[in-house]
Amino acid sequence: MSECTNLDPLVTPYVDDELPSPDRERLERHLSKCPPCHSRVVAERAVHEALRSRRGEIAAQCSCAPASLRATCGKLRATTHDAPRAFGTPGTPSRFVPFALAASLVILVGGAFVYQLTDSSATVLAAELTADHVKCFALNAMLGTHETPTVVESAMLGGFGWQMHLPENPAQAGLELIGSRPCFYGQGKIAHLMYRHQGRPVSVFMLPKSARTEQFVEVLGHEAKIWCIGDRTLVMIAREPRRDVEQLAEFVQASLH
16 A cells, blocks of 8 residues: 555656656556556546546636636646656656645536536546446455345445345356445445456446436446436446346346335
8 A cells, every 4th residue: 555655646647648767667567466556547547538528618617717716726836837846756747746636626627527527428437436346346355344135235225225125146147245335426425336246346336316328338448337227327347248247237137126
């Protein structure tokens, strides 16, 4: 975890292709052996591309921001460019300012637009959930937690008011229940059901009060199946062939309601 923390400031300039070779090689060595950090990089890259493709809309929103806010952002930008290089090697771009600062500015200037990205783009949503999928299973591997169906169903009822019923015989589809976790995405708390399919991680996310078009999205080396049950959107994430994910989704969908 200490290495992840130390390398965290390198991620944004890496995605922006502004990282000098020594730091790039160092980060890439780490990414090759750290799934959570690798997932964060590819998810940030997906959001980066989505923002770039809608640059005009962002600029329009920024122009509507109060003059005082634009002035503050300008001062922060100037401070960023003049700041000493705190990370990396000599010659490293000054854009090593923590990504949280950049994210905060985006939210201040056009927070509604940031939420719209997740709300309107199935690819951005799938990328964000895939990052959670990888991180949650990495955490589970460290903690070794394993929950019963009764515990998971109780957590869904208490946390989301969802009186759900898990598949009674998941082994029939080669599934093993691991547990559940609350996660967060652009618009609030969501439920995360964790399974393994023949030993491989499979996630089912439930987004309350959300309705999306049923579809498949391939993102970050994973397949994401999106469908709705009432006023809830469910997203299954797995690094499996699409036909297998379709079959697993049909099996789970037959039990969840």
